[in-house]
Amino acid sequence: MKERKITSFMLERFRLGEISSEDNLMIREALAQYNKLRLSLEKLDESDRELRLRYPAEYFSFESLALPGSLPKTPRRRFGGFRRVALFAAALVLCVLVPVSLFWRNGLYNPAQDRAKGSVLREIELSLYLRGNHEAPLPEKAVLNEGDTVQLAYTTPAGEHFGVIFSVDGRSVVTMHHPNRRGQSSLLVSGNRTYLNSAYVLDDAPDFELFVMVVSTEPLDAEAVLWETRKITENAVASEPKEVMKSIEDGVRAAFGDSEIEFLRMLKQ
Numbered sequence: 001m002k003e004r005k006i007t008s009f010m011l012e013r014f015r016l017g018e019i020s021s022e023d024n025l026m027i028r029e030a031l032a033q034y035n036k037l038r039l040s041l042e043k044l045d046e047s048d049r050e051l052r053l054r055y056p057a058e059y060f061s062f063e064s065l066a067l068p069g070s071l072p073k074t075p076r077r078r079f080g081g082f083r084r085v086a087l088f089a090a091a092l093v094l095c096v097l098v099p100v101s102l103f104w105r106n107g108l109y110n111p112a113q114d115r116a117k118g119s120v121l122r123e124i125e126l127s128l129y130l131r132g133n134h135e136a137p138l139p140e141k142a143v144l145n146e147g148d149t150v151q152l153a154y155t156t157p158a159g160e161h162f163g164v165i166f167s168v169d170g171r172s173v174v175t176m177h178h179p180n181r182r183g184q185s186s187l188l189v190s191g192n193r194t195y196l197n198s199a200y201v202l203d204d205a206p207d208f209e210l211f212v213m214v215v216s217t218e219p220l221d222a223e224a225v226l227w228e229t230r231k232i233t234e235n236a237v238a239s240e241p242k243e244v245m246k247s248i249e250d251g252v253r254a255a256f257g258d259s260e261i262e263f264l265r266m267l268k269q
Contacts, residue, residue: 006030011041014192025134032153032195041189125155126165126213126262131199143267146204151195152177154213158191163215164225165196168248170207170241170268172233175200177211179222186220202268207241210248211264214256228255 006027013019014027030037127137131149144150152165164186165178178196179186188194202209214225232251238244249263 006037008040011044028134028193028195031189032197038189124213124215124260124262126211126264127153127193128211128264128266129153134195138266141265141267143269144202144209145269146202148202149199150202151199152211153193153195154188155193156188156190156215161188161190161215161217162186162220163188163213164220164222165211165213166226166229167212168210168229168233169203169205171205172236173205174226174229174233176222176226182223186222188215205268207268208245209266209268210245211266212252213262214259215262216259225256
């Protein structure tokens with residue numbers, strides 16, 4: 001890239017939301033283009049997961065930490081060496097605790113929100129942008145035209161999640177967006193908004209474009225999801241486009257009920 005080099009430190013600040021809007025946009029665009037950078041972000045996620053497994057929340061207690069400002073002003077005694085060691089140990093624990101507490105504060109992980117096997121920990125999000133404008137996602141039921149180029153982005157909680165993203169147009173044609181090729185893993189980049197590698201040019205299909213994201217903590221077979229969705233669209237017959245969309249949505253919910261599902265509805269003119 002001709003822009004500033006993206007370091008591991010910048011990626012960590014990006015994950016914690018402690019980065020400027022300019023750098024935030026630069027990193028998001030780079031994640032959408034470079035697999036190596038996405039792998040670096042996944043390694044940071046994995047490192048955090050290992051830290052949480054090794055040091056559960058119950059391990060830490062602020063009450064047990066003797067901070068320097070809270071020590072009584074008493075004369076030094078023969079146990080001063082032991083006290084210095086205790087303070088050093090407390091400071092070392094803080095070095096581990098502060099990043100974890102920041103992680104929780106930003107809502108990226110909350111054990112209390114863990115649910116049944118196959119579901120994600122927090123709400124997922126699917127976003128759609130007109131190409132060249134990554135600042136303002138399109139609202140639900142925005143009106144699009146033939147030839148518009150749109151860019152999909154997704155957000156999932158921290159941790160390992162798998163997802164399949166596809167769209168169904170007004171002619172009931174199903175198009176896969178993630179994974180973008182046969183045999184590719186459905187693993188998602190977690191913790192931040194991630195833009196898909198390629199944009200999507202709308203054709204002349206009428207009435208609507210329905211974008212769908214199916215997310216699970218278990219690996220998903222993208223081809224099986226696509227095949228099942230095509231069966232659903234074949235049976236979605238109605239007189240009104242909105243009824244067709246509703247029929248497809250109901251079918252998807254029934255078919256993939258063990259997963260989290262996000263819909264994004266766009267209208268065509």
